[in-house]
Amino acid sequence: MLHRWFEKVTAGCARFTGRPAMFALCLLLAGVGIGAYFSNNDHFLNGANLSISIVTLLLLPILQATQNRDGAALQAKLDELISANRRARNEMIGIERDSEDKIERERPDRATTRNQGNSE
Template structure:
């Protein structure tokens, strides 16, 4: 990488430091901040352990409540609500991550002389256009020494 692209990448926020990350986080919407924090916390071993502990406590409480319908309803309702909400939070986080990744890849294509600029924004093309581009790339690779 030459000095100019490295400088441009540093100025654009590539390799974000703590200060830059804090500023970027402040600019996110409330929902995006909550979604990011929740998705991040959900992936921690502590969260898995906590959920496992809740299920164990629920299972141990079964005999106390005589395996009643209410006992079953507690875990069913709780897990359904959490799952339903997590789907949307994780999808939001994945959409943001995907868009950021595409922007980074587009920038790499743009600054690389040998790269094909027609691949910038390829994620917005139709399935047929994507298949055609994939076949073109495979043909170029097969033809190269």
């Protein structure tokens, strides 16, 4: 249940961060920060600093969750294309979970791949 709630919240926040309202909010926070800096009031400066830090820390997991979801969707699409293509190696499905060294070993030689494509 918590996982489903987190997905809904992060998806909604990710959609909001791409809208003009978020840009306006960022401009407002930047204005508050600049105003706090020039006000010579330590309480105002600390409050502005805290609010900007909180917004930044809240955006980090939202952006990471969005990136993880986009990456997983892209991998699923690529896996589907690999399984649908008769010439593709099915061993490549799920290779993103392997170590970087193994991925590099499995990577086809670009010159060989290019020559095979030209011969057909």
